[in-house]
Amino acid sequence: xxxxxKKTIDFMGARKIASAVSIALVxxxxxxxxxxxxxxxxxxxxxxxxxxxxxxxxxxxxIRGALDSAGYEQFVVQNFGSDTTVLIRMAEAENDQLANxxxxxxxxxGAEMQLVSSEFVGSQVGDELKEDSGLGMLIALAVVLIxxxxxxxxxxxxxxxxxxxxxxxxxxxxxSLFQWTFDLSVLAALLAVIGYSLNDTIVVADRIRENFRKxxxxxxxxxxxxxxxxxxxxxxxxSGTTLVVLFALYFMGGEAINNFxxxxxxxxxxxxxxxxxxxxxxxxxxGVDREDLIVPPKEGLxxxxxEEEQPPEWLNRM
Numbered sequence: 001x002x003x004x005x006k007k008t009i010d011f012m013g014a015r016k017i018a019s020a021v022s023i024a025l026v027x028x029x030x031x032x033x034x035x036x037x038x039x040x041x042x043x044x045x046x047x048x049x050x051x052x053x054x055x056x057x058x059x060x061x062x063i064r065g066a067l068d069s070a071g072y073e074q075f076v077v078q079n080f081g082s083d084t085t086v087l088i089r090m091a092e093a094e095n096d097q098l099a100n101x102x103x104x105x106x107x108x109x110g111a112e113m114q115l116v117s118s119e120f121v122g123s124q125v126g127d128e129l130k131e132d133s134g135l136g137m138l139i140a141l142a143v144v145l146i147x148x149x150x151x152x153x154x155x156x157x158x159x160x161x162x163x164x165x166x167x168x169x170x171x172x173x174x175x176s177l178f179q180w181t182f183d184l185s186v187l188a189a190l191l192a193v194i195g196y197s198l199n200d201t202i203v204v205a206d207r208i209r210e211n212f213r214k215x216x217x218x219x220x221x222x223x224x225x226x227x228x229x230x231x232x233x234x235x236x237x238x239s240g241t242t243l244v245v246l247f248a249l250y251f252m253g254g255e256a257i258n259n260f261x262x263x264x265x266x267x268x269x270x271x272x273x274x275x276x277x278x279x280x281x282x283x284x285x286x287g288v289d290r291e292d293l294i295v296p297p298k299e300g301l302x303x304x305x306x307e308e309e310q311p312p313e314w315l316n317r318m
Contacts, residue, residue, distance in 0.1 A: 009232070011276060012225040015284065018277035026166060029173020036176045041183030042076075044130055047091040048120050050099050055112040057083035062109060070105035076181070078255035085116070087256070133187050140194055141165060148202070156209070159282035160201050163274035167197050170270050171263055185260040193267030196242070200235060200275035207231050208283065220289050224280050232276070239272040 042049060063077050063086060072090060080087035088102060099118035106113065141161050149157030168190055175182050207227040215223050243265060250261035 009229060010225060011228045011232075012221045012280065012284070015221075015277060015281050018273075019281050022166060022274070022278055022281075025170050025173070029169045029176070032173050032176040033169075036179070038172065038176055038182040039179040040130075041181040041186075042089045042091065042121055043184045044182070045091060046121050047074075047089060048098050048118065050088045050090070050102050050118050051080060051116040052086045052088065052103070052106070052113050053116050054084045054086065058086060058109070058111055058113075060086070063088070063106060066106050066108060067102070070101075072105075080256055137168065137190065137194070140191065144194075144198055148205070153209075153288075155283065155286040155288045156205050158286060159279045159288075160198065160205065162282050163201055163271075163278040164194050164197055166274050166278050167193055167267055167270045171266050174266055175263070180259055180262065183259065185257060186263045189260045189263035189267065192264060193271055196268060197271030197275060200238070200271060201279045203234065204228060204231050204275055204279060208280075208288075212289075220287075221284060224283060228276055228280060235272060235275065239268055242268050 060077050060079070064075075067075055067077070067088070074091035076089040078087055078089075079085060090098070090102075099115055103113070103115055141164055144164060145157045145161045147157075148160040171190060171193060172182075174180075175186065180186075204227060207230055208224055211223050211227045211230075215226065218226075246261050246265045246268065249257060250265065253261060
C-alpha cells in the first residue's frame with residue numbers, strides 16, 4: 001500500500017477554510033484590542049498590594065465583602081502561596097496608612113491576622129513595563145525569523161514568525177474579550193507560548209524540508225500534507241500531555257496562577273492549530289518548492305564530482 005493510500009486526512013484540502021478562520025480571528029482580536037483594550041493588572045497600572053497572614057484559612061468572599069463595605073472599589077483578593085496567606089491588590093494612590101486601614105476594615109471578622117508586607121507600584125513603572133514587554137516580544141519574533149531563516153530557508157523563517165504573531169494576537173484578543181487581568185504572569189505565559197509554538201512549528205518544518213528532498217513525486221501541497229500527516233501524532237501527544245498539566249495548574253494551583261495557566265491553555269490550543277495550518281499555509285502561499293531546499297555544491301567540488309560521474313575511457317571503447 002503506498003503512502004498516498006495510507007493517508008486518511010487531507011490537511012491541505014481545508015487550508016482555504018483554515019486561512020479564512022485565522023484571518024477572521026486575528027481581525028476580531030485586533031478590533032477588540034483597539035476598542036476594549038486589555039485589563040492591565042497592578043503590575044502595569046500601579047497601585048498597592050497588601051499581604052496578610054491569617055491563623056486559619058479565611059473565606060475570600062468575606063474579605064471581599066468587608067472591603068466593599070469599607071468603600072473600596074477596585075481590588076483583587078486571592079490566596080498567595082498558601083490558604084492562610086491573602087494578597088490584596090488595590091488600585092489606590094500611594095498612602096502610608098492604607099495597609100492599616102485595610103487591617104481595620106478586616107478586623108470586624110474577629111479572625112487573628114497580621115500584616116506581612118505592603119508595597120506600592122507607581123504608574124511610571126507600569127508604563128515602562130508595557131513598553132519593555134512589547135519590545136521584548138518584537139525582539140523575540142525577530143530573533144526567531146533570523147534563526148529559522150539561517151537554519152532552514154528565508155521562506156521558512158517567515159512561515160514560522162507569522163504563526164507566532166497569530167498565536168499571541170489571539171491570546172491577547174481573548175483576554176481583551178473577557179477582560180481578564182493582564183499582569184506579568186500572563187506576559188510570561190505569552191513568551192512561553194512563543195517558545196512552545198516555535199518548537200512545534202520547527203518539527204513540522206524539519207519534516208517538510210526532509211520530504212522535499214526525499215519525495216520525487218507530487219507538488220508542494222502534497223509534500224507538505226504528507227509531512228503534517230507524519231508528525232500529527234507527535235503534535236497531538238505533546239499538546240495533550242501539556243494541556244493535562246496546565247489544566248491541573250488552573251484548577252488546583254490557586255488564583256495566583258489562574259490567568260497564567262489560562263493564557264498557556266489558550267496558547268497551546270491555538271499554537272497546535274497554527275503549527276499545522278498557519279505555517280503550512282504560509283509555505284504554500286510563499287511558493288516553497290524543491291529548488292528552495294537544494295543544497296548548492298561546495299565551490300571547487302562541482303567539477304570534481306562531474307569528472308567522477310563520467311564513465312572511464314576504456315568503457316566507451318567497448
